[in-house]
Amino acid sequence: MTRTTPPRPVDIEAVLPALSAHRRTATRLHPRQGVANAEESSVAGPLLWPADEPWPVCTAAHTKGTGHRPADVRLKRRVLAGARGRDFSDEERRILAATGPGRHAPDLGGEPLPLSAVAQLYTRDIPDLVGPEGHDLLQVFWCPFEVHGPDRTIDVVLKWRRSHEVGDVLTDQPEPPVAGREECVPTPCVLHPERVVEHEYLGLLSDALQDDIADWEEGLLDDEENDEDAYDSSAPQSYATYEEYEAAMAGTRAREEYEVDYMGDLSIAPGWKVGGFASWHLTDPAPVDCAACGAPMPPLLTVDKCEWDGGSSSWLPLEDRDSADDPVVIDPVGVYLGRGLMRIHTCPVDPTHRHRLSFQ
Numbered sequence: 001m002t003r004t005t006p007p008r009p010v011d012i013e014a015v016l017p018a019l020s021a022h023r024r025t026a027t028r029l030h031p032r033q034g035v036a037n038a039e040e041s042s043v044a045g046p047l048l049w050p051a052d053e054p055w056p057v058c059t060a061a062h063t064k065g066t067g068h069r070p071a072d073v074r075l076k077r078r079v080l081a082g083a084r085g086r087d088f089s090d091e092e093r094r095i096l097a098a099t100g101p102g103r104h105a106p107d108l109g110g111e112p113l114p115l116s117a118v119a120q121l122y123t124r125d126i127p128d129l130v131g132p133e134g135h136d137l138l139q140v141f142w143c144p145f146e147v148h149g150p151d152r153t154i155d156v157v158l159k160w161r162r163s164h165e166v167g168d169v170l171t172d173q174p175e176p177p178v179a180g181r182e183e184c185v186p187t188p189c190v191l192h193p194e195r196v197v198e199h200e201y202l203g204l205l206s207d208a209l210q211d212d213i214a215d216w217e218e219g220l221l222d223d224e225e226n227d228e229d230a231y232d233s234s235a236p237q238s239y240a241t242y243e244e245y246e247a248a249m250a251g252t253r254a255r256e257e258y259e260v261d262y263m264g265d266l267s268i269a270p271g272w273k274v275g276g277f278a279s280w281h282l283t284d285p286a287p288v289d290c291a292a293c294g295a296p297m298p299p300l301l302t303v304d305k306c307e308w309d310g311g312s313s314s315w316l317p318l319e320d321r322d323s324a325d326d327p328v329v330i331d332p333v334g335v336y337l338g339r340g341l342m343r344i345h346t347c348p349v350d351p352t353h354r355h356r357l358s359f360q
């Protein structure tokens with residue numbers, strides 16, 4: 001099934017034409033749980049990985065005595081999702097107790113740890129995926145111990161390929177026997193890429209444009225107050241029939257549609273995506289420049305803790321309206337890095353320059 005982001009509630013470039021200079025496309029990946037094949041874009045594999053090529057490993061010391069087996073993490077997630085809205089069965093209780101932290105952490109014995117296959121993205125599916133000339137496939141890995149990369153951040157490894165050069169595909173694909181934290185283990189997902197338009201993070205626009213946006217938002221609030229004056233607040237709070245209730249709710253929904261704001265609806269799409277802009281809602285904006293050539297690096301892949309925040313988000317795809325509160329649909333991948341968001345930035349001048357990460 002495809003995923004369709006509703007049109008933005010306002011054509012903001014018609015209101016503020018100067019914003020057209022701060023537009024970028026992004027491809028929302030719309031991961032949903034399921035297993036793809038190696039010829040498809042996916043989260044958590046299987047990858048189009050050559051049978052005769054070594055799997056990437058982390059060579060840092062993984063001496064930690066506790067952790068989580070990825071298979072246990074996935075089993076626990078299945079149990080929690082399956083029991084939604086009811087009590088656990090005895091069997092489910094047994095599984096949850098047995099898959100708790102530290103229960104089965106194997107001794108890693110100082111061996112290099114195979115990295116987790118995190119994502120595989122084909123440029124044919126994802127128009128905003130731009131890599132080195134002639135490469136059409138990006139494979140993303142990380143070490144699920146979070147702190148083995150530069151500056152004690154997560155160690156992320158990118159592999160760009162020409163997919164037609166891959167012959168026999170590795171059938172038994174390695175995965176780390178243990179993860180430092182459950183939220184570093186991605187649940188396998190299929191992707192439903194969809195291109196959307198974004199506008200630059202508010203705090204990075206000129207002061208004049210920020211003022212224009214604030215004035216415009218204030219104008220919307222004034223309109224809304226006028227509407228509420230017209231609303232009959234003496235309306236009954238209990239309803240004789242379902243039809244009455246529906247009519248009242250429809251009125252409420254119509255008013256809610258006025259609660260549009262730049263940051264929430266017109267700027268940056270939530271969820272896993274390729275391209276687009278970086279949001280700096282938790283920290284001040286920080287430059288992410290290429291260490292090799294100094295070019296500002298836009299985000300290539302954004303890894304988000306959820307696909308939208310709450311059921312009323314205007315970014316909720318039409319196809320998911322009936323499952324807007326389902327945790328498995330809101331957070332299909334189960335990954336939580338930083339304070340919810342990790343971005344992999346690549347160099348626009350030369351994508352083979354070393355990537356950088358940013359977190360929110």
Ligand SMILES: [Zn+2]
Pocket residue numbers: 058059060062113143144145148155
């Ligand atoms: Zn590691």
Ligand SMILES: [Zn+2]
Pocket residue numbers: 290291292293294295347348349350353
């Ligand atoms: Zn560079």
